[in-house]
Amino acid sequence: MNVFELTRALVDIESITDNEAAVAAYLEDYLAKLAAHSGGQVERMEVEPGRFNILAAWGKPVVTLSTHMDTVPPFFPSREDAEFIWGRGSCDAKGIIASMVAAAEKLFGEGVKNFALLFVVGEERNSAGAAVAARAPRGSKYLVNGEPTENKLALASKGALRFELAARGKMAHSAYPELGESAIEALLDALDAIRRIPLPEDALLGKCTMNIGTISGGRAPNVVPDAAKAEILVRLVGDPAPLREAFARAIGKRAQLNEILCIPPIRFQSVDGMPTTVVSYTTDVPVFGRSWGEPLLLGPGSIHVAHTADERISKRELSDAVTIYADVVKRLLAKA
Numbered sequence: 001m002n003v004f005e006l007t008r009a010l011v012d013i014e015s016i017t018d019n020e021a022a023v024a025a026y027l028e029d030y031l032a033k034l035a036a037h038s039g040g041q042v043e044r045m046e047v048e049p050g051r052f053n054i055l056a057a058w059g060k061p062v063v064t065l066s067t068h069m070d071t072v073p074p075f076f077p078s079r080e081d082a083e084f085i086w087g088r089g090s091c092d093a094k095g096i097i098a099s100m101v102a103a104a105e106k107l108f109g110e111g112v113k114n115f116a117l118l119f120v121v122g123e124e125r126n127s128a129g130a131a132v133a134a135r136a137p138r139g140s141k142y143l144v145n146g147e148p149t150e151n152k153l154a155l156a157s158k159g160a161l162r163f164e165l166a167a168r169g170k171m172a173h174s175a176y177p178e179l180g181e182s183a184i185e186a187l188l189d190a191l192d193a194i195r196r197i198p199l200p201e202d203a204l205l206g207k208c209t210m211n212i213g214t215i216s217g218g219r220a221p222n223v224v225p226d227a228a229k230a231e232i233l234v235r236l237v238g239d240p241a242p243l244r245e246a247f248a249r250a251i252g253k254r255a256q257l258n259e260i261l262c263i264p265p266i267r268f269q270s271v272d273g274m275p276t277t278v279v280s281y282t283t284d285v286p287v288f289g290r291s292w293g294e295p296l297l298l299g300p301g302s303i304h305v306a307h308t309a310d311e312r313i314s315k316r317e318l319s320d321a322v323t324i325y326a327d328v329v330k331r332l333l334a335k336a
Contacts, residue, residue, distance in 0.1 A: 004085060004098075007094055007098040010026070010098060011085070011089050011094050012078050016070065017070040017124045017125045018051070018125075019070075021051060023094075040056055042055070047121055048128070053121060053129045054069075054117075054119045055118050055138075056117045057116040058104070058108050060139060061139060062114045062332070063144065064117070064292050066133075066144065067097055067145065070124050070125075071089040071094075072088075072124050075088050076088050083314060083315060084312040085312060090313045091305060092301065092303070093147065095300060096147070096299040103322050106326045120284060127287040130287040133292065134291040137291040142269070142296065143285070143292040143296070144325065145284060145298075147281070147297060148306055149303075150277065151299070151320055151321055152275045153271060153275070153297070155268055155277070156265060159237075159263045159264045159286070160235060162234075163234075165191070166227070166228075166255055167217075167229070169184075169225055174222040179224075181226075183217055187217065187230060193252075194251065199234075204267075206237065207237070208237045211234075212231075236262075236263075269296045271331060300318050
């Protein structure tokens with residue numbers, strides 16, 4: 001298949017997080033056929049029952065191209081026009097998988113070895129596949145992680161700090177609110193307080209941002225609510241400790257602040273002469289750490305259409321990515 005055909009074939013296999021087995025099996029079979037006539041090896045890397053990463057290697061891996069197989073919901077199949085391939089996962093990250101596979105074909109066709117492809121599960125939720133891979137390194141010195149960067153090398157990515165804010169109250173008949181304590185009002189006061197916190201900035205990554213993503217609570221319009229909660233995600237540009245302290249001070253006793261997740265911001269390796277960018281999203285890289293080598297972040301597609309009903313990827317960027325990935329692998333092999 002060419003890179004466009006492979007992108008569409010992968011998009012048409014539903015692989016919402018936790019349901020990656022079908023797409024992983026497809027890639028395992030596809031790569032096994034390539035490896036059979038090119039001296040490569042393919043293996044499953046078990047993550048949990050019914051879920052596995054796929055690793056394909058040519059020689060001893062020095063450079064590893066890696067991205068994720070899972071997508072966010074809802075699933076919708078592929079279509080294409082003259083300029084784009086559309087569908088869930090087209091840019092995040094099945095088009096990236098296809099361009100990495102095509103780059104591998106280009107490389108071993110030129111006699112290049114000592115590189116690998118690593119496709120993992122779970123990036124969209126908890127990086128479960130990357131966590132398993134991090135415990136099974138293969139000596140790779142460079143990890144080229146694929147996410148939509150419009151084929152520019154990302155110099156840095158923001159981190160993530162996720163909280164749950166829970167407020168408790170006392171139920172009462174709404175005709176007599178003085179007999180109860182409203183958890184929703186306490187939660188709203190706490191949210192108002194944290195919205196007033198000045199957020200830090202970084203010279204490279206720009207502004208730290210905060211999103212109040214969900215709010216829930218209450219039982220009925222005529223009942224004073226006894227419980228309410230909100231979920232908050234902060235995109236970090238530096239040390240999370242001052243923000244933790246500021247949130248706790250602002251909230252006081254109005255609600256309980258529970259930290260769910262903390263991923264630090266990351267600085268990446270660069271390659272001379274390549275266009276660069278910075279990104280505000282998080283990736284598998286913090287979970288990989290340096291277990292698969294020094295990280296780079298690079299891929300076709302725009303993050304602005306990922307996770308949307310209009311998700312798509314430019315055919316031009318897909319074609320360019322094949323050459324770019326192959327060139328980066330050769331330059332890193334020469335550097336190692």
